[in-house]
Amino acid sequence: MILKVEHRTLFEYDVPIYETATEVRLHPHTGQTSRQRCTSFTLQLDPPAPIFEYTDFYGNKVHHFNLLQSHRRVSIFGTSVVETGTGRAGREENEEILLLDFSAESRFVHFDAAIRSFIEALPHTDEPEALAASICRKINDTFIYEPGATDVHSTSTVVMALGRGVCQDFAHIMLAACRSLGIPARYVSGYLYGGSTPEGHDEASHAWCEVWCGPEKGWVGMDPTHSSIIADERYIRIGSGRDYADVPPVRGTWKGNARETLGVSVRVTEIG
Structure with missing residues (x-):
């Protein structure tokens, strides 16, 4: 496209x-x-x-x-x-350092009791992509999309307590869940093309995640805000970081x- x-x-x-x-x-x-x-x-x-x-x-x-x-x-x-186009995000030159950064807590991403409870019910698998997809679907099924319920300063802890938020919040929840399970994941800032009708046009930036699925698969884009889950050619990537604070x-x-x-x-x- x-x-x-x-x-x-x-x-x-x-x-x-x-x-x-x-x-x-x-x-x-x-x-x-x-x-x-x-x-x-x-x-x-x-x-x-x-x-x-x-x-x-x-x-x-x-x-x-x-x-x-x-x-x-x-x-x-x-x-x-x-x-x-379609396909994976690929590998990075400074991959080892990035994987360390994208495996830890950060300003908006916390490993708290609510996150641990959230991931306990997930089906067990050692395959990172399948586990990350399960997390993504559970967030999409569980949380309510509600603009105004949070602000740009809301952490994953706040969003877990509210049970609602926007794309930035859902990305932070997914990062917390993936990282707490040992799966490196990064926040992605960009845009999502909503379709050819006026109602389909975005009115703001969009946010999703990229999950590290091993050296062979590399980074896989996943969006917990939308039920389609996998980031495809409709997604335009601006940048990535540990959380929103790195790419406003x-x-x-x-x-x-x-x-x-x-x-x-x-x-x-x-x-x-």
Whole structure:
């Protein structure tokens, strides 16, 4: 599939602020091990500012910029075209280090009593992909999708207690369950193409997991939010990390004494 992504983020302030420093992770992943290829990407800012970039520890492309002058709004508009396909995510060069990071607790992923109880009823198997798929299905069957029930700071412990949340929350639950069973798993940030009708277009970023299924199979994408489970050509991968804290779409700081309002819109369309 050839998919176009338009991702707009708008910060507005009731009084002027200054010295904004912002990081943006919106560039779709392209690499030797990737099942997708980003053919074009543009990032537009208002107010305009020089844009710099680097690659972080987990291989994610990060753009960053500073606004030193006084301003009351910041508009960030990322547009990308991505060719997607089926297949595995492959292996990474620094695999041994990554597997250690993706096997431990992290800021939003906790190995608590609720997670241990959640995985006790799972069917026993030594095959990582089958076990991870069972976890994925159980989350999809058990938890209620409810926007607004949680926020970006909610941990897996909070979501387990609530029994509801959104894609970010379900990914954190899956990471906690897989890692506590000794299966390395990583958080993936990106988009999901919902179909050709207006109702099918995403209104926000999406999140799912990639599970390490051994050297022969590599990383397998699984989505606990949707019943189809396996991430296919509809999924556009931006980046990955230990949890949401490693790959937020936009993160920044600013100086001032203002009230901030955030607006985000995402549109994914098929163009070929």
